[in-house]
Amino acid sequence: MLFMHLKLKVFRYNPETGERKYDYFEVPYEEGMTFLRAFQKIKEEIDPSFSFRAFCRAGICGTCTVFIDGFPKLACKEQTLPYVLSEQIVTVEPLDKFEVIRDLVVDNEEVINRMKKFRTWIKEYQGEVRIPPEVNKKIEKGADCILCSACQSYCPQVLEEEYAGPLFFAKIYRFLEDPREEDKEFRIKEALEGHLYHCLSCNKCNNACPKEVEPATLIRELMLVKSEIS
Ligand code: SF4
Ligand code: SF4
Ligand code: FES
Helix, strand or coil, X not given: CCCCEEEEEEEEEECCCCEEEEEEEEEEXXXXXXXXXXXXHHHHHHCCCCCCCCCCCCCCCCCCEEEECCEEEECCCCECHHHHHHCXXXXXXXXXXXXXXXCCEXXXXXHHHHHHHCXXXXXXXXXXXXXXXXXXXXXXXXXXXXXXXXXXXXXXXXXXXXXXXXXXXXXXXXXXXXXXXXXXXXHHHHHHHCCHHHCCCCCHHHXXXXXXXXXXXXXXXXXXXXXXXX
């Protein structure tokens, strides 16, 4: 255990010089070390300029998502031990399809703008509402979304500018089925404006989601509701 190392090939971007490169780091393994802990050790002990984003360290805030060997993962949840034992060099990169600000930090502006555009909240609601278990079952997956963008970064259709993306379709479905949402037509209109039917049903977003929201499954549910309404 004492002499095991995590071998990392990490993407670096310096906005001051415009340089893009990969740096190699060997991080001594410590018990229970996640990728986020490894990033912190690099910053504290090897290179203080190394930049990444994290907050809760508990898989809740959705800020630490990075690509690990080409697959989106929450750095604070992903254990390093299997990679250490395999002795492979692990490639760590910022989220795909996002503009890089520095090293592993990406620009979330587009996601925030889309959250406003698709009104990812319930309009003012007066009074009390009881949500039956069968309705709760429909909305709980979408409500579990932590906005980590893993699905957005892994969805091939997100390259299409007007395509809303799995994160937003999961949210639209969640609000469509919420009894407090009075304007169901509005939610369907949102889905169509986001090019709902351009989804390839490839399930990549289902595989990428760390919270088992299953956006692709919710997209298919959204299409079913749309066909029942119209
Ligand atoms: S199922 Fe649809 S939303 Fe999900 S990754 Fe594939 S194209 Fe994107
Ligand atoms: S649906 Fe899943 S992968 Fe997509 S943003 Fe929400 S939690 Fe992340
Ligand atoms: S730091 Fe919050 S989800 Fe990883």
